[in-house]
Amino acid sequence: MSINDWFKQREGRRYTVSAPGCPEGKPGDGLPDGVWRSCPQCKRTLYQGDVARCLSVCPHCGHHFELIARDRIDAIIDPESFEEIDATLTSTDPLRFSAGKPYGATLEKARETTCMTDAAITGRASIGGHPVVVGAMDFRFVGASMGSVVGERIARAFDLARDERRGVVLLVASGGARMQEGILSLMQMAKTSAAAGRLAQAGLPYVSVLVNPTYGGVTASFAVLADVIFAEPGAMVGFAGPRLVEQTIRRSLPKGFQSATSLVEHGMIDDVVPRIELHDRVATVLDYLMPDAAVRGGDL
């Protein structure tokens, strides 16, 4: 079966994939202008409409394009089940970080181009009928780095899930901890890990999906503390970035280093899951792990 047929077969499924749009009418999808785009992997020219219908996956070679956070959420949840929480949290430049470009200006620009308040959005949703708190990170917002707001949203997501007996599903991308908030960003690693640990103690499941790229302090905290970890095809995941590793070992890196496939081989994640299968795969995991699953056993 060609990948094209495979997508066609699933065409009957209903996915809600729409850019959230900006109140001011600015483009919210972060995609290049124009209706044609080229696939960086197979080099074919693609009609943006086809790409969007396939959850921004190349219908020819399966290359996974970057997706904005809101679309990532829509692609994994039950249709129209998302209700955003903590939307009004905003960064305040607590250190008045002045080296390089002022942090305030960086934030301002990121807000303008993404129409988001920070690099993560979170909310209540359902997946396969299971109540969850879902979250997604957006690389366009200061490299999806984790500062106070991202840390707080993630920690609150875990806390809310514990209060309301929900599972947690996070779509993680990140360049790491946000250096413009200094030690406060570093401590978000401890804060989010503590919150993830509490969810685990409460007997509730947490599934993370690592997308391209996931690095640094985010990988080394809540991202990998999940009960089940998936990654999207082509995702690069690690602690230190490949260039730093290369400089450290003073030789070139093996092929596939830090790729999703190699993470499976090294036993670090459970599977590489194409975007189009994520909803079903995560729903099945929740069927097994949600505390009420026994009651709903007939549905399995």
Next chain:
Amino acid sequence: MARFVMEFERPLAELEDKLASLKSLDITSTPELAAELADLEREVERLRVTLYSALSPWEKVQVSRHPDRPKTDDYVAGLFDQVVELRGDRVFADDQSIFAGLATLDGRRVVVIGHNKGHSTKENVARNFGSPHPEGFRKAERAMKLAARFSLPVVTFLDTAGASPGLEDEERGQAWAIASCLETLSALPVPVVVVGIGEGGSGGALAIGFGDRLIMLENSYYSVISPEMCAIILHKDAARAPESAAALSLTADDLLRLGIADEIVPEPLGGAHREPDMVIAEVGLRVAAALDALAGEDPHALVERRYEWLRSIGVFSEAG
């Protein structure tokens, strides 16, 4: 062996050398030279005070990295009795960049965990310059869990430039090892006293770097990223690290102001390496006091309070 001179203290070092060579001369027969010598001595002293009493963040980072600065094993040897070292992660190897052990501080039985830089090149190579591999963090976590099972308080010493960024470190799950430490430490049902003795580099420091009390030496630092790496990211130029060091709010004073550190241990003029025994003894008193203050606390309440504290970290606004 020639002493190690930090860049910013070079002018002082030159004067000190001149003074030393003058002192070695026989000046009993030349009183005018003796007067000159006394002048020079005063000048050196004046310069020493002005130079060291107002160190910039970048200068403090350099002091924190001074090769003669007391290391974790100096604190262990100087403060603890009956030490039983715990070695190995029971999975892959014994990473000597992390020290772990059972130890007694003036009658208080604890588990000690610390990043362990070396004193010599040979030691540093064996200890990977204090940058832990995943197995180092797994050893640390093993020691934490042991402490929890036997209700022993944990004392940690921070002194790392960061977790090791090698190929094998990545393949063996550096991020996984650190994250697991964070989760375990956050819920450890025993008192955790953390002492920043030198470098507090990023996630590799944090993995054993938070708890119920954070004591920082005056010239230690704790940062999300090294000033050099920050400068490379911002300006593609590591030479602009001094600017980054100032911007990152990484000094002990900054951490105290931000509510992350609880207390600062003053260092002798010039840094802890000038009077190591004095500094080590003072750290011992502070750690003992912190342990005593936390002793007898209900484990559940301790963990709850630690969680509330962690949850409170972060600055943001929330519109109604």
